Amino acid sequence: MDPALGPPDAMAEKRDELTPMMRQYHDLCARYDDALVLFQVGDFYETFCAAAERTARLLEITLTSREDSTGEYPMSGIPIDNAESYVETLLEAGYRVAIADQVEAPGESSGVVERAVTRVITPGTLTEDELLASEDNTFAAALARDGDTLGLALLDVSTGEFLATSADSSERIADEISRFEPPEAVVGPDAPADLFSDACMVTPYEPEAFDHEYARETLARYVRNPDVLLASDAEIRACGALLSYAEYVRGGDHEGERGETETDNSDDRDTLNAAREPLGYVTQLTRYDPREYLLLDAVALRSLELFEPRAVHGHEDATLVGVLDETASALGGRKLRDWVRRPLLERARIEGRLDAVEELTGSVQTRETLHELLRGVYDLERLIGRTSRERANARDLRSLRDTLAVVPDVRAALEGTDCDRLRKLHADLDPLVDVRELIDDAIVTTPPVEITEGGIIAEGYDADLDELRGTAREGKAWIDDLEQRERERTGIDSLKVGFNAVHGYYIEVTNPNLESVPDDYERRQTLKNSERFVTPELKRREDEIVSAEERADDREYDLFRDVRRAVAAEVERVQTLADALATLDALVSLSTVAATYDYCRPELLEDDDQKTSGGLELEIEGGRHPVVERTQESFVPNDVQLDDDRRVAIITGPNMSGKSTYMRQVAQIVLLAQVGSFVPARGARLTPVERIFTRIGASDDIAGGRSTFMVEMDELATILREADERSLVLLDEVGRGTSTADGVAIAQAITEHVHDELGATTLFATHHHPLTELADDLEAAFTLHFAVDQTDGEVVFHHEIEPGAATGSYGVEVATAAGVPEDVVERARTLVAAEADGDSPPSMGDSNPTESEAERALEACLGEATQTATADGGDVPADLAAELRTLDLAHLTPVEALTELDRLQRLLEE
Template sequence: MNSMKISQEQFTPLMKQYFRIKQQYKDTIVFFRLGDFYEMFGEDAKIASNILGLTLTSRDKSKESFPMCGIPYFAADSYIEKLLREGYKVAICEQTGDPKTAKGIVEREVVKVLTPGTYLPEGIKENVYIMAACPQKISYEQGKKGIALADISTAEFIVYETEKNLFDEIERFEPKEIIVPKSLEDLLKFENLINQKIFTFIDDWKFDYMLAYRTLVEHFRIASLKSFGIEEFHPAVQAAGALLKYLEENKQQTQFKQLKVLNLSEFILLDGSTKKNLEILSSLDGDKEGSLLWILDETNTPMGTRLLRNALSCPLLNKAEIEKRLDGVEAFFKDYALRENIDKILKDFPDIERLGLKIKRDNINPRELKALKDALHRIPELKKTLSINDSPVIQDLSNRLYELNELVSLIENALIDNPPNTVNEGGIFRDGYNSVIDELRVLKNQSKNYILNMEAEERMKTGINSLKIGYNRVFGYYIEVTKPNLKLVPPHYIRKQTLSNAERFETKELKELEQKILSAEEKLKTLEEELFRELIKRVSQHTEQIFKNAEVIGYIDFLCCLAKVASKYRYTRPEITEDKVIEIVEGRHPVIERLIQLGKLPEQRFIPNDLSIGSEDQRIIILTGPNMAGKSTYMRQNALIVLMAQIGSFVPARQAKIGIVDRIFTRIGASDYLGKGQSTFMVEMIEVANILNNATEKSFIILDEVGRGTSTFDGISIAWAVVEYIAEKIKARTIFATHYHELTDLAFSFDCIKNYTVVVKEWGDEIIFLRKIQKGGADKSYGIQVARLAGLPQEVVLRAKDILKKLEKKEFQTFRPKAKQLDLFFQGDPIVAEIAKIDIENITPEKALKKLKELKEMLKND
């Protein structure tokens, strides 16, 4: 900070106080409270003025090298958010001393340091996670990694260990800030794979295991980490301890509810590519509209919204847990009246989980406490509504709700109907709640009458009819006399202020009355604040029940939301199995279907399609057909149907049998990362490599146009080899969409591969997309027809047709006959190669006959 070089001797005591505080928070922008403003000085001011669009000024014009700027304290949130988005931390420095009793300047100190992971924007419903990651060795890719996650707004604290790539874990939880050892800084910057602004690098020693161990047992008030079963999870303990220490250093004094150990084997991991390609939480444009969340989110409560987002990010793997959710959704699905009543009860329901935490921290305001009371007031009605339904799932939910009638009455009897959102301004309690408050209010409220009576008496005594008694915050109460009447002023009037056309005075009686009135106001504010703190202590005895209610209400909202969507869009309950077969009858893409219904897409209606995959004779589908025919939609809709089933949702299909998948992998479309030295084709190959290295036979893979980013023969070779590898090594359920018709020949070599195509109707030069999937392979791509539909000049279209005819007649020597192209994959005659593969000792008569027919077909095509 350049301004620190200036001699501090020339500054006022106030500025010396600022320098002392700034010295402790060098890596933050200090918001220094002065009256109704937060001021910034020196380098902080320069940075802030540039980002926030503020004008730089100076406390002393002669010190132009030491600039300053400020913002109103009541509008600070939007400014803080902008600074955090740019990767800066903000230290909030408040007055902590009482100006009335202070000798010299008022004491100030930093009460909180806000970082991207500890700032909660107003009205946000989803979790705001801060993550700490500690690798077993200095690498973010290989070996075990300890992960700790905290949401200070809900007091949630999670730890786990994983062998997965760190970036997969970041994609899973989407934290706002990630704490990592400083020794990883160069590595992460070198890779430059994600936005560096969300990383905070801290000293490696803060990840020390013994230090972390002590921090955890002290925070959670336990004797040993054996209580949580993580004593031997060294990287996880290190990450958790470092995270707690970081929050403590930044004045985030959060007492977390419990330490939750996450078992990753219970959830599907959705990598970044899959979440993006399937548009689960946001569309490819980054908007909520057009995403799966957009379709499913009809929640009424913030708790339900968080649960839905978390469910979509972490689908379930355990059949029993999936069935449990489906049972709940079905119970609400079957009872329309119940759903309607719950909708009314939960409409605009506040975030009682976060309000409960505010009570625990003693930082709730009267208006928020009133909102909590109004919410708790609805719980008896909610229990009664649920109890009418005889479903065991709904009965259980009803039984788990707490009716906090005494607490509701306590708050109801205490607070006025429209309390303020601050504690120290008074006007909080009802008349009759406290006798002393009532007496002080009478005095305060009657002060106007006292002043009017005194004013009338003074006019009568002095004969000055224009005399008036007024008040301002600087001079207090005063008697004002215009200049023409000054000769009538009595001798006992004491001059207080001179104006251009009047004089202001005070008297002993007026001074005593002022003291009485102001004392009453101050006492009233102080007493109301004290009583509100006492009220919060009494309410805080019920925080555990409030948290449990929040959890149950969030789950009710989540189930009810999924049932509502299922009823509205004609979804059905899927059958969940442990085997590998996925059978979907008349499946639909939930988002595309809805966009068509809203008139945002030109189609008249959505055409449903079937899928059967996972059996020994159909594990891989080679899907061919022209662009725009619906291949990508078909693949995505089936992946989304599987995903929806495994979060416990009904699905857009007439019937669905889902063999649980352990992961969903997608490779659709391509993006250039030229600024990072990665071409479209390189990105494609990295994504394919990730799939081939991590998929298992229980995975579901959808691949689109693999190999299109390079030359034709290179692309076909790669695509062919990828399909072979999946068929022979991984054996995962796979839909492989391609324009390489040559790949359909793979069905002759592997019993598990079947060809499907999108039906297209030709009408002269016109093509009509029927959006229907059927068995068989396409024999051409219709690329020229699609190009014509796109608006290419007629001359170009005609020339392309001419070239295509020549290519098909093999007039260009650069292309060889189809049979010869197979030499890319087989050495020598392909039919001989096929015969050589036959296992004569083990082949059944039926398979032998089938193979003979295939060989005859190959001879015909040769």
């Protein structure tokens, strides 16, 4: 165990000798031994002993010390008002954080102030706005095994969204985990924890929580008939355990902000679990089958840049979601991301979204009116979540009310819409008039943040509160007039009536006027130049005011909690409304993008519509890359024609001509269509795709001991194992990480296997020109290339795809465009010319006949530079010579080789 977690050993040895406060700290550390306990002491959260030393280093705060009868020990603390930023640092460092709050006021305690863990903050169970990303869900996951079946549960603790699925294939579950990217997971006995990425915190949790009966009892508090809803015992185990963990991180039972608390010091985990209350805002469990959605594994998610760009270059939002997201609310943004994360397969559901997008695209006024109205929608999912957890303040309730006030206008804007999807949304937009009126009647328009200090309940809502406020106002009015009355009675013109928090109300008289002070004045405080007094009547009035205000504050607090509970009781209605608003916002966003950027409605084909049954048909006219076209001044559209007779396209052309962009745009257009979006093209007809596989770009896994070539082969193995005739496969430069002969052989074997065995629709971009000959041997294979013009040694890229194979790779010309030094480029040209004339290039040895001329020439050029630099008697520094000797020439592309040579040359010149 981390020495910063659990009870400090020194404390454990002498627990009975500790002061009451430090005994509290020890016991909380012992109970929450998997978390770092932040222990409230006044206005700070403190840590002690080894935990203090660790947090001081991590948070870069001052390490102090505390001394009591048991000795001196380290201490470090953070201010409560700014705790979130420090907690975020602790989470990033891999810690769970248990917040131990004071749950009673210091004045109410006869001994040490009671403290209890009110919540445990972990990466997957965040509910604090300051720590959450509003644009996406944050899911915690649970994985359980039952026989050969793996059950996966996912819960967003901030919104209450709860999902479950299962599969007999660990690969399929790994793909679902990649789809949702949970930052935290709890894993049951015998379940494979290695399915989660290194970025996911796998949290140890009680094995008993995964017991079938225990999990079913937990789940039954949330869902009726879980055995009917869920498809496997593994799903029940995962769902029950995840709910149990979510209840655990919520903290001990406690009653609101003033913390009337009931604590249970039992070490029995089952007793604690039984005492926990369900999370009232988790009201619905959605069981889904992964086969209902287009499957995108982790590699495809990265390669297609759906959520994260592979390279920023000044365009941080250069992702598919980035170009689609014109949503007006956090609700809509999360809904849109979920649609992109899980594109649909069912034609009817896709058509339903497309119908709505088409109607909104065609009605500018409706679309723009809805967008403007939705800007006034707050994050209802998280608002009702906080309300149910008794964490919402009065401003949260007003935000909820303000959202409800928008709903009638949104409904009015949808009046008369034609498509079923929009009419259904109109029906689901419940304005919750009763909830809105309750908040309107109870909560002032602009309430303070604090809910324990009054000023939040509206006048006229509660007669008892109004009476208390009246008493306080009458007393203050009497005091307001007191100064003038006392000046007239005493003849002291400088007499003042004032108030401070320590001494209360007073009458102040300067020293020269003390002889005029009446006999009924009682001295309260002596100052340098004056005296302060109080009269019996002033004291009585003060007691009335203070008593009335304290009782009014208590009454307001109780009334506010009653209102909050009443709103929380309508959680299901609020969540239904939130989902309708989110869906509408996402549809408006898609229609806005379609209208603004000239997208068209795709036509979805069923099996009966296809020319040949079984495989895919994909026809795109004038297709564009949705992301690249936004970042470039101009973009050249290209067509796609794929079907059973033409399903393997071998694409050639020089670097920078557009091969990778072309392949990605095909996949993204398919994905957009299955999201239910219009697509960037003049026209599109396609069969829904079940899986998209990608092998694009060079990357390594040094920490995992895998080279670039090994990563490539691992990804290819997955494709060859799992792709089928309903898959779209993108292959880019397969076989480049080894020798040219091996690379060509591997690429050819893969092409033949994809064509003959898998039947997958495939786009294969390559520099291995011998592969183009496969189009003559494989029935459904054909060639495409990106044309270029070459004039005076310079190439011009047209980025237009044409039938047939490219005539060359133009590696030297691309190197020139990349800024490779002229002397290197000229030497490469000489070697290319020598090869063309039939001369063997010097220092090159036997060349492989399948290598391109430019590639061999550049390799020879780099080889010559290596020999020269390491020759006896040379003046090349030893470290540079060592670098040259260790260069892996077989694994460098021509441009990479020239770039490396340029770097080494610059080092030599320094």
